[in-house]
Amino acid sequence: MKTVRRVLIASGTLIMVYAVSGALTDHNVKGGALIFLIAVLIAHDGILLPLMIGVGAVATRFGPYLAASLTATAAVTLVGLPLVVTGGSRYALGLLTCYAAIAVAAVTWERLRRRSGA
Numbered sequence: 001m002k003t004v005r006r007v008l009i010a011s012g013t014l015i016m017v018y019a020v021s022g023a024l025t026d027h028n029v030k031g032g033a034l035i036f037l038i039a040v041l042i043a044h045d046g047i048l049l050p051l052m053i054g055v056g057a058v059a060t061r062f063g064p065y066l067a068a069s070l071t072a073t074a075a076v077t078l079v080g081l082p083l084v085v086t087g088g089s090r091y092a093l094g095l096l097t098c099y100a101a102i103a104v105a106a107v108t109w110e111r112l113r114r115r116s117g118a
Contacts, residue, residue: 069106
């Protein structure tokens, strides 16, 4: 497991170095794009990731399938809620559809698990 983790860290680091060097040397990339990408990185690593880890940690008390569905629901809500607030009913229906798909998947996997006796 340590070898896999090291390979993933090394490859992720190399990919990020390649992406940043490409963005810095490309004449078509403007400063605003770089600022946006830095803001996305900070928002993801500073806000979204810790929040999702917290949701997952709390949700694990309710079983793996419910935990996965609650975590997915939280992620979909964080991404979709701004669209619902600004875009109206069209996006609200899409968000509700995502919630339904997550719930159906969680119930299906839980029932399959119970049937198999695991």
